[in-house]
Amino acid sequence: MTAQTLDGAATLRTIKAELAQRVAALKEQGVVPGLGTVLVGDDPGSHWYVGAKHKDCAEIGITSIRRDLPATATQAEVEAVIDELNADEACTGFIVQQPTGLDEFALLSRVDPDKDVDGLHPTNLGKLVLGEAGPLPCTPVGSIELLRRHGVEIAGAEVVVVGRGITVGRPLGLLLTRRSENATVTLCHTGTVDLGAHVRNADIVVAAAGVPGIITADMVKPGAAVLDVGVSRVDGKVTGDVAPDVWDVAGWVSPNPKGVGPMTRAMLLSNIVEIAERSVGA
Numbered sequence: 001m002t003a004q005t006l007d008g009a010a011t012l013r014t015i016k017a018e019l020a021q022r023v024a025a026l027k028e029q030g031v032v033p034g035l036g037t038v039l040v041g042d043d044p045g046s047h048w049y050v051g052a053k054h055k056d057c058a059e060i061g062i063t064s065i066r067r068d069l070p071a072t073a074t075q076a077e078v079e080a081v082i083d084e085l086n087a088d089e090a091c092t093g094f095i096v097q098q099p100t101g102l103d104e105f106a107l108l109s110r111v112d113p114d115k116d117v118d119g120l121h122p123t124n125l126g127k128l129v130l131g132e133a134g135p136l137p138c139t140p141v142g143s144i145e146l147l148r149r150h151g152v153e154i155a156g157a158e159v160v161v162v163g164r165g166i167t168v169g170r171p172l173g174l175l176l177t178r179r180s181e182n183a184t185v186t187l188c189h190t191g192t193v194d195l196g197a198h199v200r201n202a203d204i205v206v207a208a209a210g211v212p213g214i215i216t217a218d219m220v221k222p223g224a225a226v227l228d229v230g231v232s233r234v235d236g237k238v239t240g241d242v243a244p245d246v247w248d249v250a251g252w253v254s255p256n257p258k259g260v261g262p263m264t265r266a267m268l269l270s271n272i273v274e275i276a277e278r279s280v281g282a
């Protein structure tokens, strides 16, 4: 048996086609959405992600505002760029690409929460906890959307999330336990004593620990859906948290690359379009 693919790359293409229509409708009303990015330093991975985001925007009619700063940029210099984008009417929303090597909580907190297309501002994470509407974090929502668009049932499912990071694991637990999702979630992490015992119960496994190969075939319930969110670089190649033999046991697996990564970009685009639509009362 080999698992079916949760194809993030193909789903990104579908979502882009849907969003392109909504962007065209906004243009008829005189609104052109714009994405800003703030990038500090010259990490090759970060440059690739930011470049990919601007390419995605160009394809669907969203304008790009790109601010690249040298690795030597100070906290005050990055904050000045954030202030500039907060005030820029052409900028619907923007991201501060992480990591910056600076005080990230201070940077994130300085972004106008209404322009926080990453959904990571403390106000927006607070809204998520409180169940209020607001921009949602892209990778967790992208993970849910990937399952939904492949017909994997979430309501009633036992979900094991492996990883408690702020960008994926922690918010994903909050999202999946909302009434609209109705999953039962166990949040595991590197301090979990018997990871396999938890994962074996799961109908859906989300591997977001950033530990290559931490999820092995012997831990996976036959037929389960397994999302590989981890991104590590081993010998220059992207390597996920899911061991290759999991494909022999699982019902569904998201590959890595071409799984959750492209879905993160899709949800960023979707967050921008939603903010722009709200501005015209659409």
Ligand SMILES: Nc1nc(=O)c2c([nH]1)NC[C@@H]1CN(c3ccc(C(=O)N[C@@H](CCC(=O)O)C(=O)O)cc3)C=[N+]21
Pocket (backbone or CB within 6 Å): 048, 049, 052, 095, 096, 097, 098, 099, 118, 138, 231, 238, 256, 257, 258, 259, 260, 261, 262, 263, 264, 265
């Ligand atoms: N403020 C902030 N927001 C982010 O959303 C953010 C961030 N900081 N810092 C870094 C991570 C990483 N991230 C990815 C986005 C797309 C892919 C992606 O599309 N990857 C491709 C190719 C990967 C490759 O080959 O290098 C794929 O999975 O198929 C991966 C990773 C967004 N991040």
